[in-house]
Amino acid sequence: MALIAGSYERFIWGFSLKTLTSSSASASSSETLALAPLFSYPAHAGPIRCAAAAARAGLAASGGSDDTVRLYDLPAAADLGPLLDPAAPVSALAIHSLGPVPRNLLAASDDGLLHLYDAGEGFPLLASLRVFPRHREPADALAVHPTGRVALAVGRSGGLAMLNLLRGRRSFSCRLEHPATAIxxxxxxxxxxRFVMAAEEKVTVHDSEDARIIHEIDCGKRVLAFAPAKKGILYTGGEERGITAWDLSSxxxxxxxxxxxxxRVKGIVVFDDKNDGSELCNLIASASSDGIIRIWDARMIAKEKTTPLAEANTKARLTCLAGSSLNSKESRNEADVELNC
Structure with a gap:
């Protein structure tokens, strides 16, 4: 498993989650988790505003205020270089995968354009469209349906649009009562x-067929990050500094x-792929604006005193977090490290 985090200081941070096994003559072996650095360097010429990762493929991307999208190969800890099409600060990113294979990359920018790329070799540009042509507002968050056929975008001034990714055009748009910051x-x-949207301290749960509101969740304080998980659970975080699990059905x-x-919590990643039955599929990662990234066991959240399984301090003002399970034999073999002590 791997994480990528962006910061105001232009640095991109990559970490892999490794299992450390310690053993000695006087004690039985025990396992702990650790976030091992993959890379860290000033990838952009300005603050990094967003990041995205393919769930199992190890492909990641970051978008910055320098009008640039950069690509990364997480298993190889390699920078794949920038995309040249955005001509304005990048406001939102999303990657859609079909199984372990990345299919599309979506990049929205402050000029109101959304660029749709083929995530294959060379990342050719498939289409560019204006998501909210009447208001020319940028999209601040994107969500791709698991089928890869449609995507949702929320605008900075309160727009909501559905995009037909097969035809590369907008199929529906409306105005929201309050601008949403995540979807x-x-x-x-x-x-x-379902689809979920966050606006200030409220999260609304919608039916994907007709967009009707099923639940309105009051999180108490402003929501800055959320991540859906299996079994109908949504994890939220933000100004309250905690992480809350919500049942989407109730x-x-x-x-x-x-x-x-x-x-405040600025990013949440849920690793809920089956991953051959590994316990790693129960993990949650969270990042805070103080530079700390922490790993939690979802099964332990209900307990009174929950302690992180691993953490890393970037000493930077983190702005975003994305992750990949790196579901491959090579990645899993590299994750097993034995320390003799």
Missing amino acids: AYAEDGAGGD GKVTSRIEDAHST
């Missing part, structure tokens, strides 16, 4: 197709990590 597709506990809290970070 994602999810499933409820019964497998119902709209109620199922568990919470109080004071998960000392400052």
Whole structure:
């Protein structure tokens, strides 16, 4: 598993999650997790505003205020270089994968354009469209449906649009009562197709067929990050500094990590792929604006005192977090490190 985090200081941070096994003559062997650095360097000429990763392929991207999208191969810890098409600061990114194969990369910019790329060799540009032509507002968040056929975008001034990715055009748009800052597709506990949006301290759960509101969740303080998980759970974080798990079927809290970070939570990644039955599929990563990235066990969140399984301090003002399970034999073999002590 790997994470990528961006910062105000232009640095991009890459980490892989490794299992450390310690053993000695006087004690039985034990395993711990650690975030091992993959890379860190000033990838952009300005603050990094967004990041995205393919769930299992190890492809990641970052977007900055320098009008640039940069690509990364996480298993190889390699910078694949920039895309040249955005001509304005990049406001949102999304990557769609079909199984372990990345299919499309979406990049929105402050000039109101959305660029759709083929995520194959060379990343050719398939289409560029203006998401909100009447208001010319940029999209601040993107979500691609698991089928890869459509995507949702929320605009900075309160727009909501559905995009037909097969035809490269906008199919629907409307105005929201309050501008949303995050959007994602999810499933409820019964497998119902849903999407969720965050606006200030509220998260709304919608039916994907007709966009009707099923639940409105009051998180108390401004929501800055969320991530849907299996079994109809949504994890949220933000100004309250904790991480809360919500049941999308009932709209109620199922568990919470109080004071998960000392400052606001800026990113959440859920590793919920089956991954051959590995316990790593129960992990959650969170990043805070104080530079700390922490790994949590989802099964332990309901307990009173939850401690992180691993953490890393970037000493930077983090702005975004994305992750990949790196579901390949090579990646899993590299994750096993034995320390004799």
